[in-house]
Amino acid sequence: MRTCFGWLGGAFIAVAVLGCGASHKKVEAPALAQANTEALGTMVQSVEAEKQRDRDRAVTLLRQAIAKDPSLWEAHYNLGVLLARKNDLAGAEPELAKAAELAPNAEDVALALGEVRRRRGDPGAAADGLAAFVKSFPDATASRMALVASLRESGRLDEAIKNATELLKRRPNDPVALSALALAHVDKGEMDAAELLSTEALKGDKKTAVAERTAALVALKRGDDAIAFQHFVSASELDPKDITARLNMGVVLLQAGVYPRAEKEFRAVRDVEPENDDAAIGLAAALRGQGKRESQAPYREAEKILKDVLDREPHDLSAMFNLAVLYEDFLARPTDARPLLERFLDEAPDKHPARPAAEKYLADDKAAAQTPDTGATPAAAKKPAKSAPAKK
Numbered sequence: 104m105r106t107c108f109g110w111l112g113g114a115f116i117a118v119a120v121l122g123c124g125a126s127h128k129k130v131e132a133p134a135l136a137q138a139n140t141e142a143l144g145t146m147v148q149s150v151e152a153e154k155q156r157d158r159d160r161a162v163t164l165l166r167q168a169i170a171k172d173p174s175l176w177e178a179h180y181n182l183g184v185l186l187a188r189k190n191d192l193a194g195a196e197p198e199l200a201k202a203a204e205l206a207p208n209a210e211d212v213a214l215a216l217g218e219v220r221r222r223r224g225d226p227g228a229a230a231d232g233l234a235a236f237v238k239s240f241p242d243a244t245a246s247r248m249a250l251v252a253s254l255r256e257s258g259r260l261d262e263a264i265k266n267a268t269e270l271l272k273r274r275p276n277d278p279v280a281l282s283a284l285a286l287a288h289v290d291k292g293e294m295d296a297a298e299l300l301s302t303e304a305l306k307g308d309k310k311t312a313v314a315e316r317t318a319a320l321v322a323l324k325r326g327d328d329a330i331a332f333q334h335f336v337s338a339s340e341l342d343p344k345d346i347t348a349r350l351n352m353g354v355v356l357l358q359a360g361v362y363p364r365a366e367k368e369f370r371a372v373r374d375v376e377p378e379n380d381d382a383a384i385g386l387a388a389a390l391r392g393q394g395k396r397e398s399q400a401p402y403r404e405a406e407k408i409l410k411d412v413l414d415r416e417p418h419d420l421s422a423m424f425n426l427a428v429l430y431e432d433f434l435a436r437p438t439d440a441r442p443l444l445e446r447f448l449d450e451a452p453d454k455h456p457a458r459p460a461a462e463k464y465l466a467d468d469k470a471a472a473q474t475p476d477t478g479a480t481p482a483a484a485k486k487p488a489k490s491a492p493a494k495k
Contacts, residue, residue: 142172149181161185176205180212183219190380190416192223193450203232210236210243217249224420224455226256237266244273251283255290263287278304282317289324297321312338312345319348323355331355346372346379353385362392383412384421391429402433423447424457427464437468 149164165182168175183198199216206212213236220229230253237247247270254263267284274280285300301321304314319334335355338348349368356365366389372382387405394401406429412422424447430440444461451458 139172139175142168142175142178145171146175146178146181149178153185158185158189162189174205176202176209176212179205180209180215184215187215187219187222190419192219192418192420193452194418195219196223208240210240210246213243213246214249217246217253221253221256223452224457225452226253227259227454228452229253230257230259230262234262241269242273244270247273248279248283251287255287260287260291264291276303276307278307278311278314282313285317285321289321294321294324297324310337310341312342312348315341316348316351319351328355328359344375346375346382350381350385353382353389357385357388357392360392362389365389366393378415380412380416380419380422383408384425387425387429391433394433399434402429405429406434418450420447420451420455420457423450424461427461431464431468437464437471440464441468 145164145168149161149168152158152161152164162182162185165178165185168178169182172178179198179202183195183202186192186195186198196216196219199212199219202209202212203216213233217229217233220226220232230250233246233250233253237243237250240246247266251263251267251270254260254266264284264287267280267287271277271280271284281300281304285297285304288294288297288300298321301314301318304311305318307314315334315338319331319338322328322331322334332352335348335352338345342348349372353365353368353372356362356368366386369382369386369389372379373386376382387408390401390405390408394405406426409422409426409429412419413426416422423443427440427443427447430436430443444465447461448458448465451461
């Protein structure tokens with residue numbers, strides 16, 4: 104499941120700072136209860152199908168296992184994870200919710216459910232579920248870290264600071280915990296506290312990419328772009344396999360309108376991970392920013408990239424919305440945008456930050472279709488809708 108980067112809507116990608124792979128104490132899942140033997144056998148077959156990269160067969164087998172034994176929580180969990188990998192988040196969420204109901208002390212389930220809710224654009228629901236889990240299991244630091252991120256995304260900053268402080272109590276002087284608390288203070292605009300915490304994170308016995316990325320974001324908020332990029336570069340050097348710093352640099356360059364340099368960073372990520380959807384969508388946005396009416400090659404490449412993502416992952420909301428934006432505002436093809444917008448609204452949760460923009464596009468297209476053609480000179484192309492950025 105994609106866990107390290109967020110949703111790109113219109114012109115924004117979330118800046119992921121903490122990244123993945125940090126070591127946290129986890130609550131173990133419950134032992135597998137006595138289950139229908141045939142259902143267990145079918146679930147084992149699904150695991151083998153997944154190993155052979157036959158994901159569709161794996162999904163089918165898991166559905167069969169659940170039909171044979173609806174209480175088999177691992178089957179619900181595995182199915183939810185597989186659907187999330189296919190970007191069928193609307194299908195993944197109820198499966199993971201059922202797994203959480205059947206296995207309330209399985210932290211992997213709580214984390215997966217929270218991540219799917221965040222990716223669906225509903226960090227508030229993610230935070231509520233994770234908060235309930237850490238209330239029952241206060242020492243579950245992995246879930247508390249995810250909770251802090253979800254609280255930040257949903258704007259519940261006082262709660263984020265409280266939980267980040269609790270995390271730091273359990274992991275004193277830990278650079279990841281210090282970084283989590285620093286970022287909560289950044290979001291609240293308390294830059295002195297954020298800078299102090301970030302500095303402490305950098306003082307660890309062993310330098311970490313997490314601390315460097317956090318220092319970069321603090322510097323950006325201070326307006327020190329050059330220092331921020333130095334920290335991003337340091338993060339990449341500390342962990343060359345970690346693509347998060349390059350994704351962050353690409354995001355920052357996108358937001359600054361420096362599209363050629365953003366393109367370079369996203370292409371570098373795709374050199375390492377050719378099917379990284381976050382980098383693909385970021386690259387499409389960078390290309391979109393370089394196209395012109397008389398020079399549409401960048402638009403065409405962006406279109407191909409987004410179509411490729413949707414061919415692999417038909418339920419990818421970010422690719423769906425961004426391709427619609429490309430058609431609406433840059434290629435003047437509202438007829439092609441309409442079905443994408445309708446699919447997006449069918450699949451996106453009610454609180455998804457891009458819903459208002461998608462609804463406005465459809466309303467504007469409908470109004471334009473009903474306006475009689477008077478032969479007047481067309482109005483200037485409307486500006487791209489600016490959807491709310493999702494915070495990591």
